Amino acid sequence: MAETDEGTPGPGDTAPENELAAAAINAEPQEVESAPENGLGFEFEGAAELEQVDALIGRAHFGVGGDHIAPFSRQLRKAMRDDFPFDNDIHDIADKAIDDVQVGYGLMRLSTFLAYIVLMVLLSSTLHAGYPQMQNLLVWDVLVELIAQLPGVSSQREFVYAYAAFGLVIFAGLRVVIRALFKREIEINGEKFAYKVKSRYDDIMSRMDKCTRNALLESDNWAKRASLWTKIALWCSKRSEYLDRYATTVGWKARFTIKMFHIISLGAKIAIGAYVCFTIAVSLNAAPDGSLAVHTDIFRVLAGLVAIPALIYSWAILHWFPGDIWTEKFAKLVEDESAPTGNYFDDISDMVESFVRTISASRFNGGQRNS
16 A cells, blocks of 8 residues: 655545635634624714704705795795604694694684674664664564564663663673683693693703713714714704794794784674664665665664674673784793703803813813923
């Protein structure tokens, strides 16, 4: 049997490279540390927020605005929603609150306006029962017949003034009740919205405070981490600022809507009230010869003069409904519930001061140079 050359593997031997391959196959699997997929080379706890910050930076271009949308309040709200989608849940609550306020105020105005029309029909029909010459478009013949059967009307027509005054008092009280119910509903919406916005604002400010503290913590990759936490802190400050702007914008919209409802309804009431008061005092009827016959007396003139201030007071002054009740209620609740949390200008500048003190202490022995 021939001997094999030295260094040449025999039939049962294994080449060195084969031994390495076999060792690799039989070895226990090793866990390989994979680098984070965030491009930083290390894990960062605020990665989700940092993504929002970078997205905002990518969208923000000085002097470049979005598409024009009317009305302007809608364009502002859309821009803030696009810049801070992180808070769109609160934006949705704000929009629902403002819709509820506008619907509630509109229903209140419609209810009191219909009550006012019914009152004018009642006054016109009541006085027409005592003074047939007193005629206007709001006289309802069916109601006139019913009022004519009331005690005293047929024997003494001046009784109709007492019935008219009683009807005015009843409807003035009804107006107060209707407005009080809707006012409370609007206040409740303001309270709910104020609570939600205040809670989110507190969360944002708390998060910003935590970011500034995280930036000061010495750790691996401290410089980069401090930079990233500072970016998030600045983003939080912008969030709080634009949250306030969003609430202010919906407040503007509420005030404008309420003002328009008020102007339209008040103008219509003034026109109708002036018409009714004039017909109470004076009647202009066509005579057989085609001329106008004027019918009036001292009682009717006095009734018309009394009705004017009575209507103004009972329907325009009594239990006045302020047009900015929603915004005032919201602002007062937020102010009352706000704690002295400080301002983000101070928080971030304090963080920079801490950095400077840390660097100064390490380089100059606590801020004092060696002599």
